[in-house]
């Protein structure tokens with residue numbers, strides 16, 4: 001599904017958090033949002049859930065206004081993995097993932113058990129199925145919430161810093177799975193090296209505005225990185241055609 005954010009404005013606590021942000025997540029592509037702490041990345045993603053009420057602007061899902069969909073319908077269109085993987089009640093990993101089966105309703109021929117176990121296996125965490133969510137490490141918990149998004153059976157997933165709490169092997173594992181899934185992925189990333197390597201398109205945000213967008217090599221130019229992050233770094237192509245990000249450290 002294509003997601004278009006048009007002229008999104010959000011105010012909170014008496015100040016402007018987002019100013020006329022325009023962003024398009026194309027079908028089947030990985031679109032990354034990068035930018036310094038507090039620039040509005042999470043606030044933008046949360047507009048898709050109605051948690052960040054908009055002063056102006058609209059979100060289009062394959063051309064139709066998000067405002068016209070019920071919450072249940074939205075959950076049948078996309079998965080959302082938030083920054084915090086907290087869960088107040090002590091459900092097991094299995095129960096958390098099985099909530100996706102409820103969202104899916106009767107649209108799948110597979111049993112609930114098959115859906116849940118397939119997703120846990122895809123994330124290589126079937127051994128966690130009977131563990132209480134509160135007893136899991138931050139990284140394990142994150143994997144359970146990503147498994148739930150997969151179990152929803154949707155073609156679009158929105159993720160807010162899914163790699164935090166994950167060790168380097170699991171960061172690459174998750175991003176490889178997301179890329180290979182060919183789903184529409186809208187993802188906030190802090191690691192510019194991962195953003196350069198995995199994303200098809202990047203949006204660079206600063207102080208509530210999307211200031212640059214394009215391919216990772218266009219966005220991660222030296223002057224832009226310096227202007228937005230205040231560090232010296234740039235993306236460049238490797239021999240195999242993939243991109244790497246170089247950070248100068250003194």
Ligand SMILES: Nc1ncnc2c1ncn2[C@@H]1O[C@H](COP(=O)(O)OP(=O)(O)OP(=O)(O)O)[C@@H](O)[C@H]1O
Pocket residue numbers: 012013014017035036037038039040041042043044
């Ligand atoms: N409800 C709120 N009331 C007041 N200010 C808020 C509220 N929600 C967010 N903000 C402020 O809006 C700004 C953007 O926050 P947001 O969480 O979107 O940033 P971010 O880019 O995701 O940051 P990070 O990289 O640290 O996760 C921050 O300055 C934050 O303090």
